[in-house]
Structures are given as structure tokens and as C-alpha cells.
Amino acid sequence: MTVLKTYQSAKYRSLGLVGQGQFGQVYCAIHRKSGRLVALKNLNRDRFPTHQFLREFRFLLSLDHPHIANCLALDQSGSGRQLVLDYCEGGTLRDLMEQGTQLTLAEILTLTTEILSALEHAHAKGLIHCDIKPENILLSLSPHGWRAKVSDFGIARLSQEYQGKDKGATGSPAYMAPERFYFQFSAASDLYAVGIMLYELLLGDRPFSGNYNQLMVCHLNHAVKLPDSLPVSIQAILKKATEKLTPRRYRSATDMKAAILKVRKTLTAGDLRERFPKIAALKTVGSFAPQEPVQLPDRCSALALLNATDALPQLLTAHGHQLYGWSLTNTQTLDSERPAATWDFDAPITQLCQVPSGVLVVTQNQLHLLTTSSLVTLATFNTAIAVLPGGQQWAIVQSLASPRRLWAVNTHHSSPIIRELPTEDEQVPTTAAMLDDRHYAIASQQDKQSHLHVLSRKGQSLGKVSVQTNIHHLFASQKPGSCIALAGTKQQDFLVIRIKPYRIMRCRLDIVPHWFGELVTGYVAISQKGEMRLINYYGQLIGQINDLPIPEAVCFHPPHGLWIVSQQGQDTCLHHIDLQALGLDLIF
Numbered sequence: 313m314t315v316l317k318t319y320q321s322a323k324y325r326s327l328g329l330v331g332q333g334q335f336g337q338v339y340c341a342i343h344r345k346s347g348r349l350v351a352l353k354n355l356n357r358d359r360f361p362t363h364q365f366l367r368e369f370r371f372l373l374s375l376d377h378p379h380i381a382n383c384l385a386l387d388q389s390g391s392g393r394q395l396v397l398d399y400c401e402g403g404t405l406r407d408l409m410e411q412g413t414q415l416t417l418a419e420i421l422t423l424t425t426e427i428l429s430a431l432e433h434a435h436a437k438g439l440i441h442c443d444i445k446p447e448n449i450l451l452s453l454s455p456h457g458w459r460a461k462v463s464d465f466g467i468a469r470l471s472q473e474y475q476g477k478d479k480g481a482t483g484s485p486a487y488m489a490p491e492r493f494y495f496q497f498s499a500a501s502d503l504y505a506v507g508i509m510l511y512e513l514l515l516g517d518r519p520f521s522g523n524y525n526q527l528m529v530c531h532l533n534h535a536v537k538l539p540d541s542l543p544v545s546i547q548a549i550l551k552k553a554t555e556k557l558t559p560r561r562y563r564s565a566t567d568m569k570a571a572i573l574k575v576r577k578t579l580t581a582g583d584l585r586e587r588f589p590k591i592a593a594l595k596t597v598g599s600f601a602p603q604e605p606v607q608l609p610d611r612c613s614a615l616a617l618l619n620a621t622d623a624l625p626q627l628l629t630a631h632g633h634q635l636y637g638w639s640l641t642n643t644q645t646l647d648s649e650r651p652a653a654t655w656d657f658d659a660p661i662t663q664l665c666q667v668p669s670g671v672l673v674v675t676q677n678q679l680h681l682l683t684t685s686s687l688v689t690l691a692t693f694n695t696a697i698a699v700l701p702g703g704q705q706w707a708i709v710q711s712l713a714s715p716r717r718l719w720a721v722n723t724h725h726s727s728p729i730i731r732e733l734p735t736e737d738e739q740v741p742t743t744a745a746m747l748d749d750r751h752y753a754i755a756s757q758q759d760k761q762s763h764l765h766v767l768s769r770k771g772q773s774l775g776k777v778s779v780q781t782n783i784h785h786l787f788a789s790q791k792p793g794s795c796i797a798l799a800g801t802k803q804q805d806f807l808v809i810r811i812k813p814y815r816i817m818r819c820r821l822d823i824v825p826h827w828f829g830e831l832v833t834g835y836v837a838i839s840q841k842g843e844m845r846l847i848n849y850y851g852q853l854i855g856q857i858n859d860l861p862i863p864e865a866v867c868f869h870p871p872h873g874l875w876i877v878s879q880q881g882q883d884t885c886l887h888h889i890d891l892q893a894l895g896l897d898l899i900f
């Protein structure tokens with residue numbers, strides 16, 4: 313018999329509420345000693361009498377599989393009992409579907425076979441899930457996509473036993489096999505639910521809808537209609553998985569998995585790359601209507617707004633050693649053809665970076681802060697540097713030379729504090745971002761994964777997690793406690809990383825972004841080819857424009873404007889772009 317381990321709640325530090333199920337709340341927490349992330353799932357005592365619970369809990373502990381959100385322990389605290397589970401940072405398969413993410417056929421088949429592997433393991437131990445549905449498939453990030461982890465094992469069955477007594481069959485009728493409506497279940501019932509879920513992943517909707525009675529009639533009597541647009545071999549799998557009579561379905565999860573793997577081998581690389589569901593993700597396309605641009609006197613390498621929150625900020629343009637300040641007459645036009653102010657630096661300006669107190673001017677190895685009233689040199693580094701955009705009172709400076717080093721610099725000019733960020737020998741930091749004024753995250757890479765280390769401003773470690781993808785750049789977000797990241801092999805994965813509770817939303821971009829900003833609709837990514845993608849705070853792609861002037865420099869002008877400098881022949885042209893005027897059907 314498995315030994316029950318009872319942990320004290322104090323062993324965990326909560327990182328916040330992640331969800332609410334019918335049996336209680338689920339928290340993300342960190343095990344103080346090991347730093348391991350876990351999910352703490354409250355279970356209501358009244359709904360789970362102790363003897364039944366312990367019987368079921370033994371089953372749960374016996375499950376140990378890479379595609380199951382494994383139960384690690386039982387936590388008995390004064391306030392009740394909680395299951396300690398593997399934590400999955402990617403949310404549920406339902407969240408992913410609602411995000412409008414289109415998956416490749418290869419990814420859909422991989423997720424399905426992972427779910428079947430989990431069922432294979434559980435069925436071999438005599439445990440039937442009984443509530444397979446996208447809400448119970450948790451996700452963790454993998455280098456190129458997601459990894460499925462089936463959750464709610466046993467709890468689902470236990471709930472069947474208890475609620476079934478007085479209310480009839482429970483579970484989610486949309487995924488229920490015909491026999492379930494007669495209160496019978498077997499391993500084949502789980503395979504039927506996997507079939508319905510596979511159908512939904514491919515077609516974007518379930519085969520049957522309606523209330524409980526309508527769904528019962530459909531599951532019992534109507535065949536699942538399969539459109540010709542699906543490859544014939546995939547249709548055959550769906551047909552067999554959703555047979556009304558259990559003996560006609562796959563004999564086991566192993567058989568169904570083998571059938572999928574066999575079909576996969578017959579599909580071409582093109583078939584496997586095809587994205588499903590076919591319904592295009594909700595995304596509006598706008599178009600740039602060129603207006604007469606303003607000519608700048610010289611080539612421009614960087615742009616920024618001084619006092620960006622003001623109604624009329626000053627626009628800064630960097631030209632070699634020189635920085636020009638332009639007054640605006642309104643949010644879109646320059647006051648005059650001549651700059652209102654000019655500053656000269658010892659070395660060419662490589663970057664301008666807006667911070668709440670002003671603009672950081674980066675030259676070869678110096679960091680200056682320009683405010684409306686002064687220009688001060690904050691720090692000199694003995695290496696070429698870059699500043700990561702965003703951030704609040706602190707900015708992250710990174711060394712462009714090897715070995716890579718990172719510093720946090722207080723951008724409050726009266727008291728510049730510079731703190732070198734800790735590095736661990738085996739993990740060279742690649743990038744960092746402030747999460748808020750008191751915390752920052754540092755990412756380092758190891759093979760195909762990254763480590764995300766959260767530290768307090770004083771350098772105290774608050775926890776470290778592994779992220780199964782390559783994080784190349786972290787950027788501060790205006791949303792406290794979160795940051796955004798550019799990840800993946802081609803740097804085309806846009807991640808929204810929330811720390812409390814720890815969640816990662818991944819948005820796939822079809823461009824290679826070079827500039828990032830935040831406007832009223834969420835995040836904006838712009839490529840060097842003039843393509844723009846708008847992403848909301850949930851990581852959903854909500855809009856795109858593909859015909860911006862080819863940018864050399866970009867700066868964002870909240871709430872919905874941006875400035876772009878492009879080179880047209882000998883001319884350096886400055887364009888103001890108002891997202892509201894681009895025909896994007898978005899609410900501003």
C-alpha cells in the first residue's frame with residue numbers, strides 16, 4: 313500500500329488562485345524547501361467522506377505517468393484537505409481552444425496519443441476516468457507546442473458515485489458515451505470521449521449540442537457526421553472511437569493509440585503541417601493609408617517619446633551622436649520642421665528606451681537619463697550595452713559582449729543604484745525583465761529549455777521554474793506581476809508569463825518581431841518587414857497589418873498611436889500611425 317504523506321500547508325507558499333472547480337478552489341503554490349511548483353486542490357469534506365476519499369486517494373497515488381497531472385501527496389490542514397498535484401502552467405485544453413489557437417494535425421495527433429498513453433496507464437490499474445473533456449486536459453509547455461496531462465482522475469469517478477446516487481449520471485454530457493446515460497462505464501467510455509475531443513480539436517465544435525436530454529438522444533441514436541475535408545484515415549479513427557456499441561470501439565487505449573500512430577506514418581509532411589480547426593482565428597486585418605510623411609534631416613536609428621503620458625510629449629529622434637527633440641502640435645504632427653532641442657553625445661546613440669521618469673539614452677557603453685529638466689549619466693559600463701525595453705522604476709541593462717551580464721539600474725536620476733544580477737555558473741543569463749518595481753525575472757537557457765528565476769529587488773530568490781522552450785528575450789509588461797517573452801527556435805512564439813499564479817499563454821506569430829510595445833488593445837509586435845500583429849492580454853492574436861512602411865525605428869504612443877521612421881531612398885521619413893484609423897475592427 314502506498315504510504316500517505318501528509319504535508320503541512322506552511323510547507324507551501326501560495327502563488328495565487330488558478331481556478332475554481334465544483335469541489336473547491338485550486339491554488340498554484342511553491343514547495344518552500346524544494347522550490348517545486350504544485351497545484352493545491354481543495355476537496356470539500358462534506359462531499360468526500362473520509363473512508364471513500366482514502367480509498368480513492370490510494371488509487372490516485374498509484375498513478376505515476378508523464379501525461380497525468382500526478383497526485384504527489386495529501387495535505388491535511390486545519391481548513392480542510394487538499395490534494396497536492398503536478399502543476400501545469402499552460403492552462404487547460406479548453407483555454408487553448410478558446411484562445412483560437414490553430415494546432416497542426418501533428419500536434420493534435422500528439423496530444424491525442426499522449427492522452428491515450430495516460431488512459432492506458434490508468435486503465436491498466438482498473439481506473440476509468442469518466443470525465444474526459446478539454447477542461448480536464450491540462451497543458452504544460454513543450455519546446456514546440458504543448459504536452460497534455462490528464463487531470464481529475466478518480467475524483468471524477470468518485471463524484472460519479474456520490475452525485476450519481478441522487479441526481480443520475482453526471483459528467484459532461486457532450487462527451488458522454490451512450491452507455492454512460494444508462495449509468496454504465498468502462499474503458500471504452502473514455503475512448504469515446506477522446507474521439508469526441510479529437511473531433512472538436514479538428515473541427516472546432518463538438519458533433520452534438522443541446523441540453524442533457526437532447527445530447528442523450530444524439531449520443532444514443534445519431535451517428536457522428538464526418539466532413540470530407542478530413543483525411544479519410546482520420547475519419548476512420550473518429551468513426552471507430554465513437555461507435556455506439558462498446559465492442560465496436562477500439563478494444564483499448566493501446567489499440568487506439570497504435571491506430572493513430574499507424575495513420576500518422578501514412579500522412580505526408582504537408583498533411584501533418586495543416587492547421588485545424590479550419591475556421592480562421594478571429595483576427596481583423598487593417599490597412600495602412602499612407603499620408604504625407606514628415607522628412608527628418610538625417611538618418612535615424614532610434615525613436616522615443618519624452619513624457620509619454622503627457623498630452624503632448626516631445627518626440628526624440630537619434631541621429632548618430634545627436635539627439636533631436638521635436639515638439640508636437642497635436643498627437644500626430646510636428647510643430648515645426650526644425651527640432652526644438654538638440655543634445656550631443658560622445659558616442660553614437662544606439663538605443664532610446666522610455667521609462668516613467670524620462671528616456672534612457674544608450675550609447676556604446678554609457679547609460680544616460682534624459683528628463684524634461686535634465687540630462688544625467690547614470691552609469692558607465694566597460695562593455696557595449698543594451699537596455700531591455702519597458703520596465704518601471706528599474707531598467708535592465710545587458711552586456712552585448714560575452715560573457716553575458718545583466719544589471720538592474722534604478723532609473724530615478726537622483727539616486728541611481730546599479731545592481732549586478734546574480735548568475736549561476738552553469739546557467740548564463742540571457743535576458744531579464746522587471747515584473748513590477750520590486751521583482752524581476754531572469755531567464756537562462758540550458759539545452760532546449762529555459763530557467764526562469766524570480767528575484768526580489770534585493771536579490772533574494774523567490775523561486776525558479778523550468779520552461780520547456782528557449783526564451784530569447786523577456787520584456788516588462790505594464791501589467792504588474794507579468795512579463796512577455798519571445799521564445800521558440802525561430803523566436804516566433806510570443807509568451808505572456810504571469811507569475812502569480814504562474815501561467816504561460818503562448819501565441820504563435822507568423823512574423824519575426826523586432827519591436828514590441830503595449831497599447832490600449834494589448835501588445836503590439838512589429839517586424840523589420842513592416843508587418844504588425846496585435847495580441848491581447850490573454851495571448852490571443854486579434855489583429856494584423858502587413859503594409860506598414862519598412863521601419864528603421866519605432867516608438868509606441870499610447871493609447872493607440874505609433875511613430876515609425878522609414879528610409880525611402882535618400883529621404884528619412886517619419887510617419888505617425890493611429891491604429892484607430894487603420895480599419896481594424898477593434899474596440900479602443
Ligand SMILES: Nc1ncnc2c1ncn2[C@@H]1O[C@H](COP(=O)(O)OP(=O)(O)OP(=O)(O)O)[C@@H](O)[C@H]1O
Nearest residue numbers: 330331332333334335338351381397398399400447
Ligand atoms: N494541476 C493543475 N495545474 C494547473 N492548474 C490546474 C491544475 N488543476 C486544476 N487547475 C486549474 O484549476 C481549474 C479548476 O480545476 P478543477 O479540476 O478543480 O475543476 P474543473 O476540472 O474545471 O471542474 P471539475 O470540478 O468538474 O473537475 C482548472 O480549470 C485549471 O485551470
